[in-house]
Amino acid sequence: MDVASATNVANYIVEDAQVQKVELVSNSDSGARVRVYLADNTVEVSGNYNVTVKGIKGFYSNVTEMDPVTKNIFITENVRPTVSKVAIDSFTGSATNLTLTVSEPVTNADATTNDYALYIDGVEVTNKTVTVAAQSTAANTLSVVINEDLSDELAAGKSVKLVAKDTLDIQDVNNNKISASDIIIK
Numbered sequence: 244m245d246v247a248s249a250t251n252v253a254n255y256i257v258e259d260a261q262v263q264k265v266e267l268v269s270n271s272d273s274g275a276r277v278r279v280y281l282a283d284n285t286v287e288v289s290g291n292y293n294v295t296v297k298g299i300k301g302f303y304s305n306v307t308e309m310d311p312v313t314k315n316i317f318i319t320e321n322v323r324p325t326v327s328k329v330a331i332d333s334f335t336g337s338a339t340n341l342t343l344t345v346s347e348p349v350t351n352a353d354a355t356t357n358d359y360a361l362y363i364d365g366v367e368v369t370n371k372t373v374t375v376a377a378q379s380t381a382a383n384t385l386s387v388v389i390n391e392d393l394s395d396e397l398a399a400g401k402s403v404k405l406v407a408k409d410t411l412d413i414q415d416v417n418n419n420k421i422s423a424s425d426i427i428i429k
């Protein structure tokens with residue numbers, strides 16, 4: 244296929260969703276394969292959608308454009324879970340316990356300290372850990388323990404937040420990772 248037309252986002256129409264990028268995976272005499280990436284949060288419900296491919300040319304520009312093709316394809320939703328509520332459950336003198344409410348059920352794989360870092364007044368507190376309880380069955384809440392009693396900092400009006408780490412692996416049942424937005428405790 245002609246690379247420019249095969250990787251032109253405008254040549255792929257996915258019903259109700261937004262095409263973000265098209266990658267040419269293979270391209271030879273025996274056929275070509277593309278991977279179409281959809282923008283996050285643009286497939287709200289899993290189901291069958293019409294996908295149209297048009298305007299693709301052969302390898303040399305003198306080759307005729309192929310006819311448009313539309314197929315009905317099953318696409319899994321790609322809406323990321325978001326944290327909708329942060330509740331401080333208790334201060335223990337050495338820890339702060341939180342419950343996060345999430346927009347849809349999520350799991351958290353075995354690693355429990357790979358999800359968030361603690362920031363106070365914009366600075367990462369590297370000697371404290373944020374532990375998100377592991378859960379293999381998806382649920383709408385997450386239990387979090389920070390190994391620092393933050394009552395003084397919060398009473399003093401400091402900005403306290405959890406910032407997603409690159410290794411964050413909390414996700415919904417379709418493997419969409421939770422939104423990496425900061426979680427403001429106060």
Ligand SMILES: [Ca+2]
Pocket residue numbers: 320321322323324347415417419
């Ligand atoms: Ca989702």
Ligand SMILES: [Ca+2]
Pocket residue numbers: 351352353354355356357358375411412413
């Ligand atoms: Ca984790």
